[in-house]
Amino acid sequence: MHGTFASITALPPVYSEVLEDERPVRSWLRAGPGDTVLSIASGGDNVLNLALDGPAKVYGLDISPAQTAYCRAKSAALGGLPYDAAVRLLGVHDAPAQERSALLDEVLTAAGTTVEDPAARELALRQGLLQIGAFEQLVGVVRAEIHQAVPDRVLRALMTEPDHAERLRIWKGEDIAAKLLPVFRLFFAEDSLKDVFTPASFHSIFDCSPFPEFLLSVIERRLVEDDPTGNYYMHRWCFGGYLPDGALPPYLRAEENDRLKEALPRVEWATGHLLEFLGGLADGEVAGFNLSNVLDWCENDYVEQTFDQLTRAAAPGARVFVRSFLKERPFTAHAAKLGWVRDAEAEAAAQDADRVGYYPHYQLWELRA
DSSP: OOESSTTTTTTOOOOOOOOHHHHHHHHOOOTTTTTEEEEEOTHHHHHHHHHOOOSSEEEEEEOOOHHHHHHHHHHHHHHHHOOHHHHOOOOOOOOOOOOHHHHHHHHHHHHHHOOHHHHHHHHHHHHHHOOOOHHHHHHHHHHHHHHHHHHHHHHHHHHTOOOOOHHHHHHTTTTTHHHHHHHHHHOOOOHHTTTTTBBBBGGBBBOOOOHHHHHHHHIIIIIIIIIIITOOOHHHHHHHOOTTOOOOOOGGGGHHHHHHHHHHHGGGESOOHHHHHHSSSSSTTTTEOOOGGGGGGGGGHHHHHHHHHHHHHHHEEEEEEESBBBOTTTTHHHHTTTTTTEHHHHHHHHHHHSSSOOSEEEEEEEEEO
C-alpha cells in the first residue's frame, strides 16, 4: 500500500493540477533519451508532461504523502484505463457517478492507495479526480464570485474569440476590469495571502504588490492581448474545467496517450523534503530539475544547501527551472559561485510565453562548472 489521499488530518491533496505552464519548463530542461529529471510533483501534471519528452527516468517529488498518493492514482488512471474511461474518471469528460465509482475503485487497487476522506471521494465521483484538490476548492469560491460579477456568457465569448480587436471591445465594453477588481481585492488582499503563495515571514520581499492589481493585469494580458482560445490554463481557471472539444494539456490529449502509457513505467513518485531527497541521489545523476516555486518556501541557508546538493547530483550541463514571487535573495550569489549561470534572455522569454503568468520572476540556471 502506498498511502491514502487523506492525510492524518483527513484533508484531500492540495492540488489536483498545479496549473503551471509546462512549455517553458520543457523548453528549458530539454529532457531526452538517457536523461534523468526531477520535478516537484504537486498535482502530477508537470511530471507527466515531462515524461512525454522521453527521459530515462522522471522523479516526481512532493512533501505530502496525500499528494503523492493522488499522483499515483492519476498515473494509474492514465496508464491502466482506456483513454476514454480515464478522461471520464478525471472529469475532462462527463460521466455518471456510478461509472466513476467503478473506475475509481479499479484505479485505487492498481495504485495501491485509498480515499479515506468521504468529501474527496464524493467530489471525485461527482466532478472527477481533477476537481478534488483543496486549492481547486479555494479557486472555486473565487470563481463563483467572478461569475457573479461577470456573466458566464461574457467570459465564454471573451475566452473563445480569436480576434484581438473584438476581445478588447468585450473587455472594455463590459467594463470587466472594474467588475473583477473588487473580487480580487476581496480574495487576494496581501494580508490574506500570507502562507498561501509564500510564507508570512517573506511578506516583505513579496514582489508583486499590490497583488490584486498585479493579478488583474496578468489576467487582462492573457485574455485580451494574448489569444486565449487555446489557453487551456485560462479555461480551467475561469470555468473549472476544460472547454468541450477545446485544447487540453499534453498529458491529457488522446493523441499522446499511447506515448504516455509507454513513459509511465519510467516515472517514480516519491515523498520527502527536497534537500534530503537530493542527498539520496547519485553523483551526476540528474540532467534537469523543475523546482517550481519550492524555494520561495525555504530559508536562504536551506536554499544554499539545496544548491550544494543540486551541484553534486547534477550531470554536466544540468539545468534548473525556478519560479518565484519573491525579490532576489542572497542564495543566487552562492549558486553562481558553484558554477550555476542564469540565462536572462531565456528567463524573459519564459515569462513572456507563460500562459498562466502570475509569477513575476523566473530563474533558469545551467551548470557550467
